[in-house]
Amino acid sequence: MKKMVDNCGDLKNYWYAAALAKELKKKPIGRTVLEVLVVLWRTADGRAHAMRDRCPHRNALLSEGNVVNDNLMCPYHGWTFNTEGKCVKVPSEGDNANLRERHIDHYAVIEQDGLIWIWLGDLSLHETRQPFKMPFYSGDGWNSYYMKTRFQNNVTNLVENFMDVPHTVWVHKGWFRDKESLKVNAIVSRDEGAVTVKYDGDDQIGVTDLLMNPKRLPMVHHDRFFMPNNTSCDYIYGDYVTGFVITSTCTPMGPFETEVYTLISYKFGWLNHIGRWILPWYTRQVINQDVEIMANQGRSLQDMPADFKSTPADTLHLFIESLRQSAENSEHEKPRSVTKDIEFWI
Numbered sequence: 001m002k003k004m005v006d007n008c009g010d011l012k013n014y015w016y017a018a019a020l021a022k023e024l025k026k027k028p029i030g031r032t033v034l035e036v037l038v039v040l041w042r043t044a045d046g047r048a049h050a051m052r053d054r055c056p057h058r059n060a061l062l063s064e065g066n067v068v069n070d071n072l073m074c075p076y077h078g079w080t081f082n083t084e085g086k087c088v089k090v091p092s093e094g095d096n097a098n099l100r101e102r103h104i105d106h107y108a109v110i111e112q113d114g115l116i117w118i119w120l121g122d123l124s125l126h127e128t129r130q131p132f133k134m135p136f137y138s139g140d141g142w143n144s145y146y147m148k149t150r151f152q153n154n155v156t157n158l159v160e161n162f163m164d165v166p167h168t169v170w171v172h173k174g175w176f177r178d179k180e181s182l183k184v185n186a187i188v189s190r191d192e193g194a195v196t197v198k199y200d201g202d203d204q205i206g207v208t209d210l211l212m213n214p215k216r217l218p219m220v221h222h223d224r225f226f227m228p229n230n231t232s233c234d235y236i237y238g239d240y241v242t243g244f245v246i247t248s249t250c251t252p253m254g255p256f257e258t259e260v261y262t263l264i265s266y267k268f269g270w271l272n273h274i275g276r277w278i279l280p281w282y283t284r285q286v287i288n289q290d291v292e293i294m295a296n297q298g299r300s301l302q303d304m305p306a307d308f309k310s311t312p313a314d315t316l317h318l319f320i321e322s323l324r325q326s327a328e329n330s331e332h333e334k335p336r337s338v339t340k341d342i343e344f345w346i
């Protein structure tokens with residue numbers, strides 16, 4: 001049975017977030033990445049490990065087993081595996097157990113910026129790329145927290161949604177942006193591995209605007225996409241006097257199921273403590289509105305393949321799609337760099 005990991009070309013050769021670091025304790029947990037079931041656990045030294053969540057004996061899920069002396073023990077008949085996936089014990093065969101040819105594929109893991117990242121691609125390439133660097137603004141007046149959200153749609157449509165301005169006045173009306181008939185000018189550029197949208201002029205973004213910009217400082221708004229599955233939306237006021245940054249990394253679980261890890265970073269100056277109270281609730285409401293509209297689109301796309309008619313505001317989607325498709329087709333020649341001025345109304 002072919003899985004996404006077998007059909008996604010070079011897209012498999014990236015690090016994908018598999019869990020929040022705080023979710024992973026000694027007890028094993030099961031995750032799905034690119035349709036592969038993986039089990040993750042920590043050894044006593046605190047290091048994270050991952051391997052395929054499937055016992056070679058009768059294929060039980062190891063994620064429902066236990067960790068014994070840093071090794072993973074299957075819940076069904078007690079076969080036990082070390083961190084390299086090597087079988088070290090078959091209880092029913094006693095001391096003369098045949099341990100050969102009973103190993104499990106294990107995967108490279110990195111813990112970085114509060115996330116556990118896993119590499120399911122070509123193991124010989126895993127040192128050529130690093131996990132996406134989340135702007136973990138923990139110092140210098142910045143506070144941050146993670147949100148984890150399950151979406152019923154694919155990565156391309158999700159990263160488009162996270163950077164899409166026109167939907168905000170519909171899906172988030174009254175929550176995020178509610179101006180209508182406002183002309184927006186932006187410059188969209190595609191470089192190797194990234195798409196950037198730089199907005200011109202002033203903007204207001206709901207409750208956060210009151211917290212961030214009581215003095216009406218000039219604001220710079222950038223939205224960025226980084227291959228293959230990361231977005232960052234930055235609202236920076238008065239040269240970093242205050243700011244609000246939403247960074248997301250999307251982990252494809254299946255063709256229409258994606259786990260998104262969102263880091264909300266904010267710097268509100270002396271109002272930071274109010275942000276700590278209000279923001280987790282507020283950002284959860286806004287993301288849930290996107291969960292709903294993404295599930296709506298996902299249902300339609302599962303019925304029939306995409307047949308999109310685009311406007312200038314959708315330029316970023318076309319650029320993102322071209323980069324992801326080129327990686328999916330493992331093309332050597334990458335899409336060329338291009339910059340476009342766009343205007344649209346919200």
Ligand code: FES
Pocket residue numbers: 055056057058059060074075076077078079
């Ligand atoms: S299925 Fe794992 S030990 Fe039997």
Ligand SMILES: [Fe+2]
Pocket residue numbers: 161162167168171172290
């Ligand atoms: Fe949205």
